Amino acid sequence: xxxxxxxxxxxxxxxxxxxxxxxxxxxxxxxxxxxxxxxxxxxxxxxxxxxxxxxxxxxxxxxxxxxxxxxxxxxxxxxxxxxxxxxxxxxxxxxxxxxxxxxxxxxxxxxxxxxxxxxxxxxxxxxxxxxxxxxxxx
Numbered sequence: 575x576x577x578x579x580x581x582x583x584x585x586x587x588x589x590x591x592x593x594x595x596x597x598x599x600x601x602x603x604x605x606x607x608x609x610x611x612x613x614x615x616x617x618x619x620x621x622x623x624x625x626x627x628x629x630x631x632x633x634x635x636x637x638x639x640x641x642x643x644x645x646x647x648x649x650x651x652x653x654x655x656x657x658x659x660x661x662x663x664x665x666x667x668x669x670x671x672x673x674x675x676x677x678x679x680x681x682x683x684x685x686x687x688x689x690x691x692x693x694x695x696x697x698x699x700x701x702x703x704x705x706x707x708x709x710x711x712x
Contacts, residue, residue: 581606582627596622596629609634643668644689659686671696 579588582596583606594602594617607616611634616622623635630638640649645668650656657669657678669678673696678684685697 583607583629594618596624600624602629611638645669659684659691662686662689664691 579593579601580586581588581593581603582600583602586603588601588603590603592604594604594607596602596607604617605615607622607629608614609616609631610628611630614620614631616629616631621632623630623632625635625639636649641663642649643665644659644662645664648665650663650665655666657664657666657680659669667677670676670691671678671684671693672690673692676693678691678693683694685692685694687697
């Protein structure tokens with residue numbers, strides 16, 4: 575379809591003999607498909623991610639839009655094991671009591687207050703004075 579397609583990057587007609595198709599409906603001049611953050615050319619040799627009509631390399635997409643650890647704010651790699659508390663996700667080594675620093679392990683009772691994880695020994699009674707009700711207590 576060269577000559578008929580419009581480039582999603584610059585908006586111009588693609589009359590080149592080759593074009594790059596990123597999704598079923600977005601086509602680019604080979605020279606226009608670059609990471610919106612770092613400018614790295616994106617072609618058939620690297621993974622391309624789209625967000626809000628912009629293309630990103632894998633590194634920048636993960637850095638900008640990937641889930642980050644609630645404690646250290648670093649991104650996760652695909653091989654990382656994680657711990658979750660409500661809507662927060664943590665690296666295993668970051669899942670620690672804010673008061674004593676003890677690493678919390680699967681099965682440990684803990685409390686999440688604001689952004690702080692507290693082990694059972696350090697969390698005491700809930701702020702409203704009600705008795706703790708086991709592992710799902712506030």
